[in-house]
Amino acid sequence: MGFLASRRAAEYEKVAEDLRALQLRRHREGAAAAVDDAWRLMRRCTDKLGRGKAWYAPMVLDTARVSFGMHAELGRWFTAATSGLWYSVAVRTLESEFGKRGATFPDELYADMQMMAEMVLDVAHRAGVPVAGYIVAEALTGLRMGTRTAARELAGLLGEPDAAERLREFRRHNREIRRQALSTPKDPRIDSVETLRAAVDGLVADDVDTALDRLSKGHLIAGSSTASAVLAAVRTGRSVVYLAPGAVAGAAIRLNAPGTGRDLCESVALPDLRATAVRDRLDTLGAALAVPARGVRDRAVRSVHAMVGETVWKPLLGAWPDLMGAEVALAPLGESSRLPLYTAPVDDSGVPACGLMDLTVTPSGNALMFASAWPRPSGLEPLVVADPWFDGGRGFGSIPFTVPEARRVAAAYGVEPLLVRRDAGATGEGRLPTTSGSASPSAPLEGGARPLELAGLMASANVIHLSGHGVLEPIRPLDSAVLLGAPVPLSELLGHDLRRGSTVVLSACHLGGIGPRMPGEQLGFPAALLAMGASSVVAALWAVPDSEEAVALMGGFHEGLVEGLSPSVAFGRAVARAAADGARPTLWGAFTHFGA
Incomplete structure (x- = not known):
């Protein structure tokens, strides 16, 4: 083993040892006793990754996961959201590194990613930074199927004559918001949240810069870009709504196309969309659908439709009534992707959601961008x-x-x-x-x-x-x-x-x-x-x-x-x-x- 490889192995082991000690302290004394050290350990690793040391990505992944879990357990939503962002950065870095080597993304990471996908929207909503939830969601849902999607080059992605200008106006507006956020004195109690908002706005703006640069050259290549859903929203005119069940409650984050007069991201709680309840209902539906009796199967479907209407569509339309009759793309995360979101009636009228709005479901913002790229x-x-x-x-x-x-x-x-x-x-x-x-x-x-x-x-x-x-x-x-x-x-x-x-x-x-x-x-x-x-x-x-x-x-x-x-x-x-x-x-x- 060479010197550099030996040094990296030693650093991996040191971080793993520190994590084991933190987890043991958490088990014995509770999360509050270990959470600050978990944060410091994660930041130590993220600093290295931020300096271009991609081999720190696995360590950022592990430390961010532990930090996220502890902060979410204690209701420290800002630091939990920040940990989730670093987790997504590590996922994207690993994806890039494995892609360079022609290797497959590790299967063993998917369970943690499932957990993060199911919790991040609720955490970002509670932190008051829905853009952070969008960024993490897109990082976890936009993984490429090998090089299948990445190999597709898009020409003329933005078909409307003013689409690129709308993105440029969004970029100018976003930069001004960031300048004000970083220059205005803040109350120290909320400064970290404001800084996080400026940081995530910056991530999206930087990706839009890259997209516009590539667009000016007549093409755009798929990749790890938080701008994917923004481009898709511009192209389709749809509001893109990410939603996920959570451990205690679910949440939805709405991404709006620039130029619509709405904030880029908004969020709403889905208080009854709990991950365990969704799994139980889906298990019940699966068992009923295996029964020969028609009545049993039909009642089970009506029951899950009623659950989706009550836990998803009622709070969504309560917060955003303008979605009714509009163009909407749902991007469900975790177990919610198995729910009949498209056909569930939204109210007592019994009319399916797809009959009341121009509705579609998308696996990710990246997938919607590609689906909308060609006339x-x-x-x-x-x-x-x-x-x-x-x-x-x-x-x-x-x-x-x-x-x-x-x-x-x-x-x-x-x-x-x-x-x-x-x-x-x-x-x-x-x-x-x-x-x-x-x-x-x-x-x-x-x-x-x-x-x-x-x-x-x-x-x-x-x-x-x-x-x-x-x-x-x-x-x-x-x-x-x-x-x-x-x-x-x-x-x-x-x-x-x-x-x-x-x-x-x-x-x-x-x-x-x-x-x-x-x-x-x-x-x-x-x-x-x-x-x-x-x-x-x-x-x-x-x-x-x-x-x-x-x-x-x-x-x-x-x-x-x-x-x-x-x-x-x-x-x-x-x-x-x-x-x-x-x-x-x-x-x-x-x-x-x-x-x-």
Whole structure:
């Protein structure tokens, strides 16, 4: 081992030893006895990192996590928020360092990141510095899927003529606020909070400077930028609302586009959105959805809808009533990303949220920025593929309504669907002129294409509708698959690009869901398809019934697209119509629109 490596190892061990001593003192004497030393230890490490010593990032990560936990436990919100900021800096530094080496981000860090994602918004709200919560949330949710998203270069990101000028005006305004904050004498009791506000304003302003510089050269490369959601808000005109459950209470932070007359960030408490309660309710929903009785499943969905309406939408709209009827992007963190936020009714009227506002869900501000970067295609070029799975192979039952669904969707565009197999017992018009028997990698799609060539077919269209079984692998998300003649795994699709601005519909069970490993930009079908070039993805959070109601829901959505509606508006109206027509909430309640 060389001298430098030996010195670094010794420093790692010294910090680890100090942390063990602090944790022991906390256990014996309480957090108050150790919190100040935890702060000093973290600052010692952050000073080194701030001087360009990237190898201190793991030590900052560990010390910031401990400092955050102790200060949050004692209700010292400013120092907890500051610790959270340093934690996010360490995450970004590690991401960059591993990326330089071509290495994978360590799996063992995700549990701590999950904890931080679930607590940071509430802490930043209580500290009175919502911008800090936004910065940490974006750092934890904007992790790249390898180099997949980072490799995408954006041209003409800001389409409106005055968009860049709005960012420049925001930069000028932000600099003046920072100058005043740093030059005006303060009461010592609040000076640290004001300094933190100036610091986080500075972080955002610096990132906007970088974005404008790159924009002036005609391009922007994805990376660790707190400006991602600001750019997305400018591009889409949406308010971006980050929300997360917490240990005691949840919180939401609203990011507004510059030039709207509102503060860049605002926050509100979600007092009943506790992480344990959310997990318990989701576990109850999962158990109920596994029960064959329709009534049990539908009641469970109505119950979780009522919980979301009461704990999320009621406080959000109470604080920000202007969201009703507006353009909104939700960026849920932690367990809240598994809730049916898109379809839950906001009040006793029973109208789903997506029917009352132009609503979408985004894995992160970075994902929204990419989803909004390319204009919608001027013409619709569809691909409709369905597999009714008539033989029930691989343990799955037949889903015959995928056939009329595919035909109605295709008819909206005046094309024919690709049907993977036929019912061997069907005759005449009901007979599908494709393959029969068990699904296998060699089973051809109609027209001779192979199932594993699906990605190539998808690249030739800009409206893609896939109807069949879906398999979610939460522990190994790249093994999640849509079953079309054979499993088409996410790992297979990730090797391809989609046409920019595409809309993708996954009319399949579970594929809007995510696993427990990532706190925000979860590695699942929605985030992956957005990274591949899609602007909109529609997918279901749980198993959906194969029924005539599904045919009507999907048919109505695509007919809305043909009429010229945006995907988010068209799908919101289709869901609201299904709810009003008395369709089962197990069906329409499962789906979410992701992206721009």
